Structures are given as structure tokens and as C-alpha cells.
Amino acid sequence: MASPMTVKFPCLITHMYSQLMHPRYLIDMSGKQDERSTAVDDDAAEGRGSDPRDQSRRDGEDSRSQGKKGKKKAKGQNIDRSFGRFDDAIPLCNSRAYAREFSPKECPYGEKCRMCHDLRKYLSEGRREDVEALGGKCPAFEAHGFCSSGWKCRFVKSHMEEIEHEDGRKELIQLNRKRIDFTKTDQYITWLNHESNISQDFHHRRKDQPELGLEDLRARYVDPPFKPSEKRRLYFGAETPTLAPLTTQGNLPFRRLCVELGCQATYSEMALGMPLLQGSKPDWTLMRAHKSEITPPKMNPGAIPLFDDYNHSRDLKFGAQISGSAHWVVTKAADVLNRFCPHLRLIDLNCGCPIDKVFKSGAGSALLEASGKMERMIRGMNAVSGEIPITAKIRTGVRKDRPTASQVIGKLAFGAREHRERLGAPGCAALTLHGRSREQRYTKTADWGYIGECAALIKTYNDEKAKITDTIAEPDESTLPNAKDGRMYFLGNGDCYSHVDYYEHIEKARVDTVMIGRGALIKPWIFEEIEKGQYLDKSSTERLGYIEKFVKFGLEAWGSDELGIGFTRRFLLEYLSFAHRYVPIGLLEHLPPRLNDRPPAYKGRDEMETMMASDNYRDWIKISEMFLGPVHPGFQFQPKHKSNSYEAEG
Numbered sequence: 001m002a003s004p005m006t007v008k009f010p011c012l013i014t015h016m017y018s019q020l021m022h023p024r025y026l027i028d029m030s031g032k033q034d035e036r037s038t039a040v041d042d043d044a045a046e047g048r049g050s051d052p053r054d055q056s057r058r059d060g061e062d063s064r065s066q067g068k069k070g071k072k073k074a075k076g077q078n079i080d081r082s083f084g085r086f087d088d089a090i091p092l093c094n095s096r097a098y099a100r101e102f103s104p105k106e107c108p109y110g111e112k113c114r115m116c117h118d119l120r121k122y123l124s125e126g127r128r129e130d131v132e133a134l135g136g137k138c139p140a141f142e143a144h145g146f147c148s149s150g151w152k153c154r155f156v157k158s159h160m161e162e163i164e165h166e167d168g169r170k171e172l173i174q175l176n177r178k179r180i181d182f183t184k185t186d187q188y189i190t191w192l193n194h195e196s197n198i199s200q201d202f203h204h205r206r207k208d209q210p211e212l213g214l215e216d217l218r219a220r221y222v223d224p225p226f227k228p229s230e231k232r233r234l235y236f237g238a239e240t241p242t243l244a245p246l247t248t249q250g251n252l253p254f255r256r257l258c259v260e261l262g263c264q265a266t267y268s269e270m271a272l273g274m275p276l277l278q279g280s281k282p283d284w285t286l287m288r289a290h291k292s293e294i295t296p297p298k299m300n301p302g303a304i305p306l307f308d309d310y311n312h313s314r315d316l317k318f319g320a321q322i323s324g325s326a327h328w329v330v331t332k333a334a335d336v337l338n339r340f341c342p343h344l345r346l347i348d349l350n351c352g353c354p355i356d357k358v359f360k361s362g363a364g365s366a367l368l369e370a371s372g373k374m375e376r377m378i379r380g381m382n383a384v385s386g387e388i389p390i391t392a393k394i395r396t397g398v399r400k401d402r403p404t405a406s407q408v409i410g411k412l413a414f415g416a417r418e419h420r421e422r423l424g425a426p427g428c429a430a431l432t433l434h435g436r437s438r439e440q441r442y443t444k445t446a447d448w449g450y451i452g453e454c455a456a457l458i459k460t461y462n463d464e465k466a467k468i469t470d471t472i473a474e475p476d477e478s479t480l481p482n483a484k485d486g487r488m489y490f491l492g493n494g495d496c497y498s499h500v501d502y503y504e505h506i507e508k509a510r511v512d513t514v515m516i517g518r519g520a521l522i523k524p525w526i527f528e529e530i531e532k533g534q535y536l537d538k539s540s541t542e543r544l545g546y547i548e549k550f551v552k553f554g555l556e557a558w559g560s561d562e563l564g565i566g567f568t569r570r571f572l573l574e575y576l577s578f579a580h581r582y583v584p585i586g587l588l589e590h591l592p593p594r595l596n597d598r599p600p601a602y603k604g605r606d607e608m609e610t611m612m613a614s615d616n617y618r619d620w621i622k623i624s625e626m627f628l629g630p631v632h633p634g635f636q637f638q639p640k641h642k643s644n645s646y647e648a649e650g
Contacts, residue, residue: 090126098150240264244517253553262527264297273324273333293318316345325362331380365438389429430489446494452509521578537585540609
């Protein structure tokens with residue numbers, strides 16, 4: 001007699017299948033047993049077959065489990081799984097995997113490398129043909145604009161190109177797709193180029209046909225396709241001392257220290273326009289700001305006329321400075337900064353950098369002799385920067401005996417004569433003048449007399465504006481500088497080393513405020529002196545406290561690992577290469593101190609003060625070791641001994 005279990009069990013199985021699938025979807029296989037496949041072997045799916053060796057392994061008799069002298073070897077369920085080979089027939093060396101055909105990286109193995117170094121051979125023989133699925137387009141390239149697989153990508157034809165050089169050679173390159181939509185910006189650049197061609201044509205026609213005048217030029221005026229929006233309102237006054245954009249030393253920790261000591265406006269280090277467009281990480285890193293820099297600056301509403309709708313709570317301290325040699329580059333750079341950096345107070349165009357590499361590229365102070373290009377840059381940047389105002393920083397000129405700043409200021413304030421009556425003003429919200437020429441660098445005293453003359457020119461802007469405004473083509477309000485009545489703020493820069501210098505420049509040169517560069521590098525508490533209106537004789541202990549703060553800020557910004565400590569030490573030593581020039585007030589025979597004065601070697605009031613006054617970089621390293629520990633064996637520091645000509649200000 002069958003047990004109850006042997007009777008109920010088949011019924012239970014049938015019931016389970018009936019719950020799983022409706023009978024009308026089942027196929028009757030009773031007459032097709034020979035055609036049915038054998039039962040699925042889950043062990044085979046795990047890579048274990050049905051041969052005796054597999055059975056022995058299942059029984060715990062793995063022949064490999066016992067090695068010599070009875071030592072057991074590694075076990076695991078997937079030890080014997082094999083999926084075959086699916087790599088390239090001819091492997092491509094990683095030194096060629098991402099580089100252009102004619103610009104490969106150096107292979108670390110040299111002639112001993114067994115990988116393929118011939119890109120064309122690899123593409124034709126070393127790999128399988130491209131995948132045609134998905135339209136033949138690389139999903140990674142479509143999503144990100146680049147492919148991390150490089151030449152090894154099976155969709156490489158969708159992001160490669162063969163270009164022909166002037167010498168007839170053809171080179172294979174990988175594409176890096178433009179990921180940002182510049183449609184509106186390109187439209188405005190095209191319009192701006194068209195306007196430039198009209199102006200050139202106008203000048204040529206005037207030579208042959210003197211009877212033609214501005215009326216003929218007005219007739220060809222066309223509204224720009226993309227007008228700028230209303231800008232955020234700015235404020236510069238005597239209570240807003242400003243830190244200059246400082247190459248290398250204008251880093252986030254140093255700016256943070258200066259803000260803590262009373263600085264009211266800061267600038268990033270100079271970023272190059274083209275690397276910004278290419279997504280260069282180092283240049284985009286310069287746009288980082290500390291939360292203390294995105295707070296409103298101090299203000300005195302009664303000191304300077306303000307816009308009626310000026311909103312002090314929306315004003316900020318931190319601005320970006322960029323450089324470029326072509327108007328379309330800085331225009332697009334202003335566009336991307338507007339999109340991705342909402343914390344910017346302004347975008348400043350560098351037109352004063354004296355460094356040879358920048359000058360020879362047509363950027364920086366080279367723009368002082370190309371004022372037409374500079375004007376196009378300001379107009380283009382203004383058109384695409386959204387609510388962020390556009391400013392500029394210039395020098396007196398390229399040559400010391402030929403100052404040209406007054407002519408440049410006229411074009412930035414009013415626009416060129418052929419433009420101002422059709423297009424309005426370029427809309428430069430503020431202008432900073434460094435009182436030296438490019439030729440003088442930093443070796444001579446800044447000419448504050450000339451800065452005062454240029455400031456007087458700015459003061460006449462409101463009076464002249466009514467005379468030069470074209471009533472037929474009235475400029476849009478957004479084309480004018482963004483202070484009340486189209487007022488342009490004017491900042492002076494150069495040799496400000498005390499609160500006495502600061503207020504003297506504001507009173508005599510009639511600038512709105514003073515931008516401070518090397519003075520802040522030598523003594524960051526100059527902003528505190530300006531706020532309190534008195535000299536502050538800082539002891540070595542207080543100065544050491546500022547160094548400690550810089551170190552803490554550096555480790556917060558760059559990390560506390562070996563790399564972060566290395567960065568912090570490097571920039572601390574750059575800071576100390578200026579800080580050692582500070583002479584305590586108690587040791588001076590007369591006041592105020594002068595920035596370019598070089599004191600003889602002296603003994604401080606204590607040992608630490610003496611060490612801080614040392615111009616030997618080994619002493620600077622000892623100071624860094626007080627906070628960052630011993631120097632890494634691979635660390636190197638090359639001091640700039642000629643600090644009086646140091647290229648600090650961007």
C-alpha cells in the first residue's frame with residue numbers, strides 16, 4: 001500500500017505547475033521525448049563538466065588540492081571556468097592608446113616592449129572590425145564627448161579623423177567633441193565679426209570718398225542677434241580695499257587669510273581662456289572660492305552714487321580674471337563661467353600681464369596696442385555673461401616713454417567713434433590701472449600722477465555721455481557701465497604698502513578704491529591697517545599665527561595626504577619668499593615704509609623675528625617644517641631671488 005506521501009506528492013507538483021502557468025500555454029511533449037534536450041546541468045554551467053575529474057572534485061577528491069608534500073592549493077567553485085580569449089590579436093601599447101599618431105607618448109619599456117607601436121597596423125590587423133550596432137556610434141563618446149578606450153574602442157571610427165598636414169602627411173587623430181552648446185555665443189561672435197568688417201570698410205571708403213560720413217555707416221546698422229541681459233550692480237568705495245589677482249600666490253588659502261584680515265574684494269589667479277574651454281582642470285580649479293568670499297563687501301551708501309536698485313545682499317567679494325588673445329575665446333570663456341560659476345562677482349579681462357609668453361601670444365599687455373580687439377572682447381563678454389559684470393585691468397602702456405592708457409580708457413568707456421553712435425558703450429563696469437608700463441615690470445615706482453590723470457578722464461564720462469550718445473541708435477541700457485548714470489568705477493594699482501598710501505591715493509588720485517598686490521603678500525594685515533587707520537606692528541608670534549592659519553587653510557583646500565602637504569608647503573614657501581621682506585615698524589627710522597626699499601641684514605627683536613627676516617630659502621623651509629613636518633626626500637623648491645621683479649600680479 002502506498003504511503004500517503006507517494007500519493008499526494010504528484011498532485012502537489014501538478015498543483016504547483018498549474019499555479020505557475022496556464023494550461024493553454026503548455027506543450028504536450030509526450031510523443032517527442034527523443035527530441036527533448038537533456039536536462040540542464042547546473043554544475044556544467046558553473047564550469048564543471050561530467051568527466052571523472054569533475055566527479056572526483058564533487059566528491060572532495062580534487063587532484064589539484066594536494067600538491068607536493070601534501071600542501072593544499074587554492075580551491076574555489078570557479079577555478080576551472082574558461083571563457084576563451086577575447087582580447088586583440090595584436091595588443092596595442094598603452095603609450096599609443098590615446099595619443100595622436102605623430103605625437104605618441106614615450107614607451108617606458110623602449111625596445112623591450114612586446115606590444116604594437118604601429119597605430120595603422122593595429123587598426124587594420126590587430127583588432128576586429130568596428131561594431132555596426134547602435135548606428136556605429138560610441139555610446140561613451142556620445143554621452144561624455146570623449147572615449148576612455150581610445151584607439152582600442154570598437155566604435156573608434158565614430159570619433160577618429162584623418163587630417164592632412166601642409167607637407168602632405170596624413171595623421172590619425174581622435175576627436176574631442178564640443179560638449180557645450182555655444183549657439184547663441186557663436187551667433188553673437190559672427191555678428192561682431194560682421195560689425196568689425198563694416199568698420200574697416202568704412203575707413204577704407206572714407207579715404208576714397210570723403211563725402212561719406214557716419215550717416216552712411218548708421219544706415220548699415222543691424223540690431224545684434226543676442227543682446228546682453230541686465231547686469232548685477234557693483235560697488236567699489238574707500239571701504240573696499242581689493243586684493244589683486246596674483247599669479248601662483250593668489251590661491252584660495254591666501255585669499256581666505258586676506259579676507260579674514262579685512263580684504264573686501266578678491267580675484268582668482270589669471271586663468272587662460274582656451275584651457276577653460278577645453279575643460280582644463282587646473283584652470284577650472286582657479287575658480288574655486290571659499291564661502292567667506294561669496295559674502296557681500298562693506299559699503300558706505302553715501303560715499304558714491306549707487307543705482308536705485310542696487311541690492312547689497314546680492315553683491316559678492318570674489319571675481320574671476322581671464323586672459324586670451326582672440327575675442328571669440330574670451331567671449332566663450334565668459335559664457336561658460338556664467339553658466340557654471342554663479343558665485344562670481346565679476347569677470348575681469350587681463351590686459352596688463354607683462355610675462356613674455358603671454359605678451360608674445362597676443363594676450364595680456366599686448367592688447368594695449370590692439371585697443372580695437374580689446375573693445376570687441378569687452379562687448380562680446382558683456383553679451384554672454386548674463387548678470388555678471390565685465391571689467392578690465394590694464395597698464396599705462398607697453399613702453400615706459402609712450403603711455404597709451406588714456407586712449408584705451410576712452411574706448412572702454414565710450415567705445416570707438418565709429419561704434420559708439422551705433423552700438424553704444426562696450427559696457428565695461430570697472431577699470432583697474434596699474435601705474436607701470438609693460439617694459440617697467442615691477443622695478444620702478446608706480447606713476448600715481450598718471451593714474452590721477454586717467455581718473456580725471458573717467459570723471460568726465462557723465463558729462464561727455466550726453467554729447468556722444470546717438471539719438472537715432474540709442475544704446476540699450478545694458479550696454480552702459482552698471483553704475484548710476486553709466487558711471488564706470490576706476491581702481492588704481494601699484495606700490496600700496498600702508499594705510500597712509502591707501503588713503504593718499506584715494507584722496508589725491510581720486511580713484512574709487514585701491515587694488516593691492518605685493519603689499520598684501522609682504523604683510524596680509526595691510527587690510528586690517530586700512531580698516532583701523534593705523535600702523536600695526538605685528539610681533540613674530542602674531543606673524544607665525546598667520547602662517548599657521550595659512551597652513552590649516554591649505555590642508556583644507558588641498559588635502560592632508562602627502563600630496564596635499566606638498567602643495568601646501570610649496571605655496572607656503574612662495575608666500576614666505578615675500579613675507580621675509582617685512583620690516584617691523586619698531587625697527588624703522590621713518591614712516592611710511594616704501595615697498596621697493598631693501599633693508600640691510602638685521603637682527604630682530606627675538607630669534608623667530610630674525611629667522612623670518614632671512615632671505616635664505618633654507619630658513620623658510622625650517623619654518624614650514626614647524627607645521628608640516630620634515631620635507632619629503634623628493635621635494636624641491638627653486639626660490640626667486642630677484643623678488644623685486646617677481647611676476648606676481650596678473
